[in-house]
Amino acid sequence: MLVSEREQLRENIEQWVAQYGSDRSALIPVLQEVQRKYHHISEYVMQVVADTLNIHPVEVYGVVSFYSFIGLRPKGRFIIRLCRTISCAMQGNNRIARQLENDLGIHFGETTPDGNFTLEWANCLGMCDRGPAMLVNDRIFTQVTPESVHEILDECRKAFGAHTFQGEETCPL
Amino acid sequence: MAQQLRIATRNSGFIDPENIRDYIGVGGYEGLAKCLTEMTPEKVIEVVTISGLRGRGGGGFPTGVKWSFARRYDSDQKYIVCNADEGDPGAFMDRAVLEGDPHSVVEAMAIAGYAIGATIGTVYIRAEYPLAIQRLLKAIEDARAIGFLGKDLFGSGFDFDIELKYGAGAFVCGEETALIHSMEGKRGEPTVKPPFPAQSGYWGKPTVVNNVETFANIPAIIVKGAEWFNTIGTEKSKGTKVFALAGKIRNTGLIEVPMGTTLREVIYDIGGGIVGGKAFKAVQTGGPSGGALTYKDLDVAIDYDSLIQRGSMMGSGGMIVMDEDDCMVSIAKFFLDFTMDETCGKCTPCRIGSKRLYEILEKTTLGKATMEDMDTLKSLSNAIKDTALCGLGQTMPNPVLSTMRVFEDEYRAHVIDHKCPAGVCRSLLQFTIDYDKCVGCTMCARACPADAISGNKKEPHVIDQTKCIKCGACFEKCRFDAVLKQ
Ligand SMILES: Cc1cc2nc3c(=O)[nH]c(=O)nc-3n(C[C@H](O)[C@H](O)[C@H](O)COP(=O)(O)O)c2cc1C
Ligand code: SF4
Numbered sequence: 001m002l003v004s005e006r007e008q009l010r011e012n013i014e015q016w017v018a019q020y021g022s023d024r025s026a027l028i029p030v031l032q033e034v035q036r037k038y039h040h041i042s043e044y045v046m047q048v049v050a051d052t053l054n055i056h057p058v059e060v061y062g063v064v065s066f067y068s069f070i071g072l073r074p075k076g077r078f079i080i081r082l083c084r085t086i087s088c089a090m091q092g093n094n095r096i097a098r099q100l101e102n103d104l105g106i107h108f109g110e111t112t113p114d115g116n117f118t119l120e121w122a123n124c125l126g127m128c129d130r131g132p133a134m135l136v137n138d139r140i141f142t143q144v145t146p147e148s149v150h151e152i153l154d155e156c157r158k159a160f161g162a163h164t165f166q167g168e169e170t171c172p173l
Numbered sequence: 174m175a176q177q178l179r180i181a182t183r184n185s186g187f188i189d190p191e192n193i194r195d196y197i198g199v200g201g202y203e204g205l206a207k208c209l210t211e212m213t214p215e216k217v218i219e220v221v222t223i224s225g226l227r228g229r230g231g232g233g234f235p236t237g238v239k240w241s242f243a244r245r246y247d248s249d250q251k252y253i254v255c256n257a258d259e260g261d262p263g264a265f266m267d268r269a270v271l272e273g274d275p276h277s278v279v280e281a282m283a284i285a286g287y288a289i290g291a292t293i294g295t296v297y298i299r300a301e302y303p304l305a306i307q308r309l310l311k312a313i314e315d316a317r318a319i320g321f322l323g324k325d326l327f328g329s330g331f332d333f334d335i336e337l338k339y340g341a342g343a344f345v346c347g348e349e350t351a352l353i354h355s356m357e358g359k360r361g362e363p364t365v366k367p368p369f370p371a372q373s374g375y376w377g378k379p380t381v382v383n384n385v386e387t388f389a390n391i392p393a394i395i396v397k398g399a400e401w402f403n404t405i406g407t408e409k410s411k412g413t414k415v416f417a418l419a420g421k422i423r424n425t426g427l428i429e430v431p432m433g434t435t436l437r438e439v440i441y442d443i444g445g446g447i448v449g450g451k452a453f454k455a456v457q458t459g460g461p462s463g464g465a466l467t468y469k470d471l472d473v474a475i476d477y478d479s480l481i482q483r484g485s486m487m488g489s490g491g492m493i494v495m496d497e498d499d500c501m502v503s504i505a506k507f508f509l510d511f512t513m514d515e516t517c518g519k520c521t522p523c524r525i526g527s528k529r530l531y532e533i534l535e536k537t538t539l540g541k542a543t544m545e546d547m548d549t550l551k552s553l554s555n556a557i558k559d560t561a562l563c564g565l566g567q568t569m570p571n572p573v574l575s576t577m578r579v580f581e582d583e584y585r586a587h588v589i590d591h592k593c594p595a596g597v598c599r600s601l602l603q604f605t606i607d608y609d610k611c612v613g614c615t616m617c618a619r620a621c622p623a624d625a626i627s628g629n630k631k632e633p634h635v636i637d638q639t640k641c642i643k644c645g646a647c648f649e650k651c652r653f654d655a656v657l658k659q
């Protein structure tokens with residue numbers, strides 16, 4: 001990583017800390033910002049966050065490893081989370097799962113080689129009366145069918161053309 | 174015919190949730206104004222206590238009593254927390270309230286703040302609810318702009334403001350001590366109670382944690398009075414409860430009924446019965462912490478205590494309806510799969526116990542379990558109940574114990590006869606073709622991926638059991654009901 005990129009990252013983190021307050025309770029909001037912008041939490045980030053909040057990096061690691069929406073492994077720009085819980089299973093989420101795996105050419109827990117899509121399972125998304133339900137970044141889709149999977153993925157791919165994502169940057173790490 | 178009665182969801186669907194004027198137009202913020210200008214904090218707590226309102230987040234603790242505890246402790250700072258981390262499988266009432274009527278929660282939090290002497294409120298909301306987050310943020314902003322949040326509300330000298338904290342995909346954070354740790358920037362692991370948050374919560378200060386639906390009831394209680402609320406419901410459970418109907422029921426979605434409504438009324442009158450005219454088998458209430466209720470329980474008047482008596486619990490109000498095609502061993506396995514995934518891992522009975530329970534259930538669905546395994550299932554369940562630290566672990570064996578008790582025959586069928594009566598557990602199924610019904614259309618043979626079906630055109634077909642992989646394709650394809658699944 002270039003020095004200037006590191007500096008940029010550090011600056012960002014310091015800005016978020018200023019926004020959320022420099023006590024411990026700012027930790028998760030700051031990590032959520034980093035995750036949103038850089039799609040994962042690197043060791044370098046953990047060190048900087050620990051320094052700025054004046055806590056041990058191990059404490060930061062403990063938090064990063066606990067929450068499933070924050071993680072060390074780089075994730076795609078679109079994180080697709082399919083509900084795996086009982087009501088959606090009763091409504092045939094396995095067909096959607098197969099369709100997603102086929103269309104993206106990856107299994108659950110993996111990211112496409114181009115870094116565009118990550119496929120994950122989620123537990124109940126609170127849309128149980130309109131399953132199967134699925135979350136794509138911040139958008140919820142309900143009563144998903146194998147056909148609508150195509151459309152949803154197409155829409156995501158089109159968004160790449162525009163290229164600039166809100167608040168997003170490719171990870172410098 | 175049972176009637177719905179909407180208190181917590183009184184405005185959802187009737188007003189524009191993004192327009193504070195709409196909320197004010199239906200009497201919104203009158204409750205807060207009344208508290209601040211006509212009532213002492215003690216009086217507010219008294220009204221909530223007399224109303225008999227109990228926490229809707231699962232525990233059913235009397236809300237007024239919780240508030241009075243928090244009021245009693247002296248502290249330079251106190252906090253109000255709204256628990257919007259709803260994650261119970263099959264539950265979505267909190268999402269609906271926040272999306273449909275966010276101001277009712279904002280107003281109630283300010284009322285609670287006034288009652289206990291807190292000036293800061295936090296809504297801990299799961300990140301999976303983007304629309305609810307957006308509506309809530311707008312509601313808070315609008316309330317601030319109009320002076321219903323911020324400094325010196327209604328000229329009373331009382332300050333109150335609300336901020337949001339977002340969950341990060343951990344179900345256990347719905348447990349109140351875990352939630353508080355998460356707010357403090359720590360791992361969302363529960364700790365032993367007492368001390369209860371009302372005494373020592375966020376940063377060790379007195380903190381009231383209430384559920385979204387609990388809060389949504391408050392403004393109505395303040396405006397209409399405790400006596401009004403008190404006339405609704407059963408002796409020990411007052412008011413209404415919102416239930417989320419999902420699964421094999423015709424009318425899925427949210428309903429709100431007075432406590433004491435029977436299960437039959439909920440499922441048949443309001444829910445419209447079972448999809449496709451199938452037979453009702455069971456309903457799971459209380460999600461992964463609850464149990465299965467059957468036709469024997471249909472006439473039970475639903476409230477906190479009656480459900481516990483019947484071996485289940487209210488939980489947050491999710492109802493997952495099962496019909497004759499559902500296998501109860503598989504259902505129990507499903508819930509264990511959920512808890513195994515969501516255990517925080519802090520204590521061994523929960524972390525390892527959930528895995529062991531799951532493994533035995535898995536073995537049962539494969540037809541490989543023995544009667545000794547069934548004993549282990551029971552004793553292990555009881556051991557976990559007794560030794561796990563938080564509610565998640567303590568209640569995790571409930572779906573197992575409850576289905577074992579109510580559907581003992583079904584477990585025995587899996588273990589002794591190696592059969593799944595509902596025809597769900599693939600490994601225990603056998604597909605055969607009824608010689609008399611088969612017309613030899615060849616549909617099944619063409620659908621079979623394993624080349625297991627043979628027979629001449631217009632002559633009965635047969636399945637070679639050594640080749641069959643039990644995929645069920647033939648069963649689905651046959652239009653003459655000639656393929657039997659047993
Ligand atoms: C594993 C677990 C998950 C919970 N999840 C929630 C939840 O999502 N929402 C909620 O309001 N309460 C939840 N609770 C209950 C809370 O600990 C707490 O009792 C409740 O928020 C108190 O509010 P109430 O008195 O208004 O019900 C959960 C409890 C446990 C043990
Ligand atoms: S589809 Fe049915 S009727 Fe046709 S050949 Fe197969 S079993 Fe016989």
Ligand code: SF4
Nearest residue numbers: 621641642644645647
């Ligand atoms: S269940 Fe599947 S593998 Fe077995 S006979 Fe039918 S189609 Fe063939």
Ligand code: FES
Nearest residue numbers: 083088125127128
């Ligand atoms: S079970 Fe899938 S959204 Fe609730």
